[in-house]
Amino acid sequence: MSTAAAYAVPDLAAHVVQAASSSPGAFFSYFLDNRARTLDWLWAHTWLSVVPVLVGLLLALPLGWLARRYSFVYPPMMSITGVLYTVPSIALFVLIPPLVGLDPLSPLQVPIALSLYSTALLVRVVADGLAAVPQDTIAAATAIGFRPVNRFFKVELPIAVPVITAGLRVAIVANVSIVAVAGTIGMTNLGLLFDEGFKLSTDTPYYPPIVLGIVLCVLLALVLDALVVALDRSLTPWRRAVRR
Amino acid sequence: MIRFDRATKKYPDGTVAVDELELEAPTGQITVLVGPSGCGKTTSLRMVNRMIEPTSGTIWLDDTDTASMPAHELRRKIGYVIQHAGLFPHRTIVDNVATVPYLLGTGKREARSRAMELLERVGLDPAFAKRYPAQLSGGQQQRVGVARALAADPPVMLMDEPFSAVDPVVRDQLQDEFLRLQGELGKTIVFVTHDIDEAIKLGDRVAVLRVGGTLAQVAPPAELLSRPVDSFVAGFVGRDRGYRALGFTESGALPTHDEPTARLGEAVPQGHDLVLVVDGEQRPQGWLDPASARGTVEESDLLRGGTLATQGGTLRAALDACLSSPSRRGVVVDEQGRLLGSLTAREVLDLIERDEEPA
Numbered sequence: 099m100s101t102a103a104a105y106a107v108p109d110l111a112a113h114v115v116q117a118a119s120s121s122p123g124a125f126f127s128y129f130l131d132n133r134a135r136t137l138d139w140l141w142a143h144t145w146l147s148v149v150p151v152l153v154g155l156l157l158a159l160p161l162g163w164l165a166r167r168y169s170f171v172y173p174p175m176m177s178i179t180g181v182l183y184t185v186p187s188i189a190l191f192v193l194i195p196p197l198v199g200l201d202p203l204s205p206l207q208v209p210i211a212l213s214l215y216s217t218a219l220l221v222r223v224v225a226d227g228l229a230a231v232p233q234d235t236i237a238a239a240t241a242i243g244f245r246p247v248n249r250f251f252k253v254e255l256p257i258a259v260p261v262i263t264a265g266l267r268v269a270i271v272a273n274v275s276i277v278a279v280a281g282t283i284g285m286t287n288l289g290l291l292f293d294e295g296f297k298l299s300t301d302t303p304y305y306p307p308i309v310l311g312i313v314l315c316v317l318l319a320l321v322l323d324a325l326v327v328a329l330d331r332s333l334t335p336w337r338r339a340v341r342r
Numbered sequence: 343m344i345r346f347d348r349a350t351k352k353y354p355d356g357t358v359a360v361d362e363l364e365l366e367a368p369t370g371q372i373t374v375l376v377g378p379s380g381c382g383k384t385t386s387l388r389m390v391n392r393m394i395e396p397t398s399g400t401i402w403l404d405d406t407d408t409a410s411m412p413a414h415e416l417r418r419k420i421g422y423v424i425q426h427a428g429l430f431p432h433r434t435i436v437d438n439v440a441t442v443p444y445l446l447g448t449g450k451r452e453a454r455s456r457a458m459e460l461l462e463r464v465g466l467d468p469a470f471a472k473r474y475p476a477q478l479s480g481g482q483q484q485r486v487g488v489a490r491a492l493a494a495d496p497p498v499m500l501m502d503e504p505f506s507a508v509d510p511v512v513r514d515q516l517q518d519e520f521l522r523l524q525g526e527l528g529k530t531i532v533f534v535t536h537d538i539d540e541a542i543k544l545g546d547r548v549a550v551l552r553v554g555g556t557l558a559q560v561a562p563p564a565e566l567l568s569r570p571v572d573s574f575v576a577g578f579v580g581r582d583r584g585y586r587a588l589g590f591t592e593s594g595a596l597p598t599h600d601e602p603t604a605r606l607g608e609a610v611p612q613g614h615d616l617v618l619v620v621d622g623e624q625r626p627q628g629w630l631d632p633a634s635a636r637g638t639v640e641e642s643d644l645l646r647g648g649t650l651a652t653q654g655g656t657l658r659a660a661l662d663a664c665l666s667s668p669s670r671r672g673v674v675v676d677e678q679g680r681l682l683g684s685l686t687a688r689e690v691l692d693l694i695e696r697d698e699e700p701a
């Protein structure tokens with residue numbers, strides 16, 4: 099909890115004495131009083147949600163290609179990534195430092211764990227997206243004289259974009275919620291708001307930090323999701339043309 | 343010229359798809375590979391551009407062993423058209439067509455203007471250029487597939503059942519346009535189909551394969567129909583091959599009789615015999631049954647069942663004109679479609695029997 103402690107809560111007492119902690123007024127004054135700190139957490143939360151998905155995508159592209167290219171790779175790879183995804187996030191956070199030789203409270207453990215999750219999710223997405231590229235199209239590309247690498251980037255990957263972006267949407271939204279869990283082990287992000295909410299609710303429930311945490315997490319998820327949708331649309335003008 | 347020199351393909355599972363194939367596809371001609379499903383047509387075709395490597399044997403492109411150059415370079419010299427066109431769904435029509443020029447490093451502007459020409463050449467409205475493949479019908483997509491294969495002006499074209507997936511009317515149209523295009527371009531083409539009618543219509547030479555990937559017979563279409571080498575080929579080319587073979591025999595000058603005629607708008611003639619009705623320029627319009635018409639000859643009185651034989655056409659057209667005619671007298675016209683006279687099926691049969699080599 100060292101990171102959380104670093105943010106000394108100056109007006110804690112003032113909040114505790116407020117009676118109707120569930121009123122909108124209490125919520126807004128809590129936000130305004132803690133604006134700078136909350137925005138810092140939101141910013142950290144954003145990075146922690148986005149960067150691991152990008153890392154995951156970079157890893158998933160070659161792995162998904164392998165699973166697609168060599169059919170004997172597909173089943174074991176799907177089993178491994180599936181199992182990985184079922185490991186509870188909190189356990190993964192705790193397991194990673196000893197596994198990769200990091201300090202138990204290293205700030206890297208959370209991004210590493212999230213990158214693993216994202217990779218696990220996206221390997222299947224990439225493999226299935228590539229599998230959905232019509233065989234005729236691939237055969238035509240080969241016959242025309244595309245070499246394999248060029249064909250992957252110019253034909254197969256662009257056609258797989260809709261499936262991959264659908265996976266990215268799931269991965270990024272899932273990350274927003276998993277990152278919050280990391281707040282409870284002291285990583286700087288919106289999860290700290292829940293931590294604080296629990297701490298301040300020892301005698302009577304104190305809602306403002308919890309509500310604020312939920313609202314900001316949901317807003318963040320919606321914005322990131324919308325960004326992925328926008329990316330998808332800019333990469334696939336051909337799909338919209340057809341729907342007309 | 344493409345030459346299969348004892349080309350063999352054995353798949354890892356033991357299937358021998360093509361067995362010691364010896365075949366030559368002459369320069370500037372259409373060589374059709376035809377045979378039942380699974381006889382190794384696609385495998386043979388794909389060995390030419392090395393999408394499938396032969397297990398043994400050699401495939402020559404003129405004097406070059408195809409195995410001696412990098413596969414992607416070989417492929418860029420060979421146009422390839424497949425059944426469902428295999429267009430790139432994420433690229434516009436014009437960019438689909440320009441793909442090979444792009445790969446060869448041609449500038450965007452030049453590649454596109456060439457692509458636009460090609461679209462027109464294959465009979466596609468240039469307005470389609472900016473659309474995506476899914477916005478086109480199957481027949482239109484297939485035209486784009488042909489244009490794409492032609493884009494780098496390759497001397498050789500491989501076509502794998504390119505017209506099989508479109509409806510019969512469109513298929514007929516695509517075939518006719520393909521022949522017209524080939525008349526202009528004179529490519530060396532290997533064309534695969536399972537449809538013997540298509541093979542006979544399109545091929546300068548037709549190679550019949552049997553399951554197991556062996557060559558049963560290779561011959562010009564007329565010879566294939568008139569002299570199949572064995573019962574397999576005979577069975578494959580079909581029941582009415584005798585009749586179809588007449589389509590390759592020129593009739594020469596047809597002996598015609600004068601045919602009495604009537605004109606539209608004139609009074610219906612007397613008698614019981616069917617009368618041929620012509621327009622102001624002696625072009626046959628149909629037959630009239632005087633017994634069932636009154637007053638003047640109207641369009642609605644005409645029986646239009648008969649086909650017309652053109653003087654200098656084929657014996658098949660002449661015989662068909664007789665067989666399809668409501669009066670059983672076949673109508674013969676000149677190149678401009680003007681009436682020359684009529685003849686009977688018996689007279690056509692005499693011509694066929696007199697022909698030294700009935701084809």
Ligand SMILES: Nc1ncnc2c1ncn2[C@@H]1O[C@H](COP(=O)(O)OP(=O)(O)O)[C@@H](O)[C@H]1O
Pocket residue numbers: 353354355357358359377378379380381382383384385386
């Ligand atoms: N990749 C493959 N592995 C094993 N057998 C194959 C493969 N491709 C085709 N075959 C077999 O080879 C034979 C010829 O196939 P193909 O060339 O596709 O025939 P066609 O095009 O005449 O229908 C068939 O028996 C088919 O099942």
Ligand SMILES: [Mg+2]
Pocket residue numbers: 383384385
């Ligand atoms: Mg085939």
